[in-house]
Amino acid sequence: MPEIAEVETIRRQLLTLFPAQIVAYRSGRFVTTFLExxxxxxxxxxxxxxxxRYGKWLIFVMDHGAFYxxxxxGMSGRWLLGERWLNQSHVHLTVCLxxxxxxxxxxxxxxxxxxxxxxxxxxxxxxxxxxxxQAPDVLSHDFDLDYLSWVCxxxxxxxxxxxxxxxxxxxxxxxxxxxxxxxxxxxxxxRPLGSLNHHEIFRLKEAIHSVIDRCLSFGGTSFLGGYRDxxxxxxxxxxxxxxxxxxxxxxxxxxxxxxxxxxxxxxxSRRTFYCPNCQK
Ligand SMILES: [Zn+2]
Numbered sequence: 001m002p003e004i005a006e007v008e009t010i011r012r013q014l015l016t017l018f019p020a021q022i023v024a025y026r027s028g029r030f031v032t033t034f035l036e037x038x039x040x041x042x043x044x045x046x047x048x049x050x051x052x053r054y055g056k057w058l059i060f061v062m063d064h065g066a067f068y069x070x071x072x073x074g075m076s077g078r079w080l081l082g083e084r085w086l087n088q089s090h091v092h093l094t095v096c097l098x099x100x101x102x103x104x105x106x107x108x109x110x111x112x113x114x115x116x117x118x119x120x121x122x123x124x125x126x127x128x129x130x131x132x133x134q135a136p137d138v139l140s141h142d143f144d145l146d147y148l149s150w151v152c153x154x155x156x157x158x159x160x161x162x163x164x165x166x167x168x169x170x171x172x173x174x175x176x177x178x179x180x181x182x183x184x185x186x187x188x189x190x191r192p193l194g195s196l197n198h199h200e201i202f203r204l205k206e207a208i209h210s211v212i213d214r215c216l217s218f219g220g221t222s223f224l225g226g227y228r229d230x231x232x233x234x235x236x237x238x239x240x241x242x243x244x245x246x247x248x249x250x251x252x253x254x255x256x257x258x259x260x261x262x263x264x265x266x267x268x269s270r271r272t273f274y275c276p277n278c279q280k
Contacts, residue, residue, distance in 0.1 A: 001073075001075050001174055001175070001226065002056065002073040002077070002174075003172060003173065003175075003177050004053075004055065004056060004171075004174075004177065004212060005215035005216050006073075006215075006220035006235075007056050007058055007073065008053060008216060009216060009220040009235075010058060010079055010229065010230055011053045013229060013231070014051050014081075014230060015050070017048075017081075017099050017105065017107075018048050018050050018051060019048065019050070020047070020048050020097040020098060020099040020105075021047050021098045022043050022096065022097060023045070023096050023104070024044070024095075024096040025093065025095040027092065028092040030092055031093060034071075034092060034093075034111070034116055034117060034118040035117075035118040035119070038118070041120045046062050046063055046067070047062065047063055047064070048060050048061070048062055048097070049062065053137070054137055054171060055137055055171030055172040056073070056171070056172055057070050058070070058071045058073075066122070066123055067120065067121065067123070068121045068122075068123070068126040069118065069119075070120075070121070071109065071117075071118050071119075072118070074111065074113065074114070074116035074117060075113045075116075076112050076113040076115065076116075076226060077110070077116035078109070078227065078230075078232075079107060080108045080109075080228070080231075080232055081105060081106070081108075081231065082105070082106045084106060086106060086108040088110065089112075090110050090114075091108050091109070092109050092111060093109040094106055094107065094108040095107050095108075133171065135167075135168055135170070137171050138212065139172070139209075139212065143205075143208075144205070145205055148205050149201055151169055151193065152194065152196050153194070155193050155194075157192060158192065158193050159190060159191070159193075159267065160187060160188075160189055160190070160191045160192070160193060160196075161179065161182050161189030161267055162268040164177075164178035164181060164182070165268070170208075173208070175271070176221060176243045176244075177211060177212065179274065180211045180240060180241060180243055181204070181211050182274060183241050183242045183274060183275060183278060183279055184210060184211050184241070185203045185206070186203060186279055187200060187203070188274065188276075188280055189265070189274050190267075214239050215239065217239075218235055218236050218238075218239050219235045221235055221236070221240065222237065223237065223244075241275075242262045242274055243273045244273065246261065246262060247259040247260060247261060247262060248275035250275065250278050251275060251277050251278060260275050260276075260278075262274065
């Protein structure tokens with residue numbers, strides 16, 4: 001499933017296109033899977049002014065903020081750029097955009113498994129939606145040590161790794177990032193938040209940023225059948241240290257080839273990968 005690093009990669013790849021006007025669009029027969037009342041939305045001649053992001057939501061700002069089109073990629077959603085209408089299976093929407101000097105580009109939403117979601121808002125509805133999502137995006141300036149200390153204090157009984165998946169506290173973090181973040185911070189995924197001291201909370205904050213930065217530098221992370229960037233390219237997963245790894249890569253690099261087996265446990269129905277050597 002695309003997480004914050006993948007959605008942010010897509011956002012950065014799309015940024016230079018906008019502002020752009022939608023001169024035509026086509027939708028597939030399953031389009032109402034994503035937005036129930038899609039056919040009441042008229043995209044024709046609207047201008048996409050910019051694209052922003054909150055957590056795993058990509059936010060297209062339309063008509064100078066009069067409307068907002070939000071998309072969540074679910075399990076297998078992807079936005080693909082091309083030079084013509086995309087005639088492939090599982091394409092649910094293509095918009096033809098007039099960009100810059102009037103060149104036409106085609107932006108298509110493809111989603112084989114159809115777990116993606118879309119939202120279409122007027123400005124006031126968007127503000128309402130935002131007010132119900134108060135946790136700072138983990139890449140935002142407001143996601144700081146004070147916020148993380150407050151989370152640990154007010155959710156002291158909760159367990160570290162499953163809590164990292166809670167979108168109301170850590171918008172954008174998903175399963176592979178959560179395992180990697182615990183590992184980078186040197187913290188066992190089973191630790192209650194209340195057991196973390198000030199120094200460990202600081203390490204956790206640094207780990208969140210450094211793991212996401214590393215993933216961004218690789219253009220996100222692809223797993224079998226999943227994420228592709230807007231050019232349809234897969235990303236590498238060679239930067240992962242424990243997630244789906246047989247041996248801890250940190251131990252291997254730091255301890256001259258030592259092969260510490262990665263342990264796999266199930267927490268809240270999700271697999272967690274960790275290294276008992278590195279994480280306490
Ligand atoms: Zn290790």
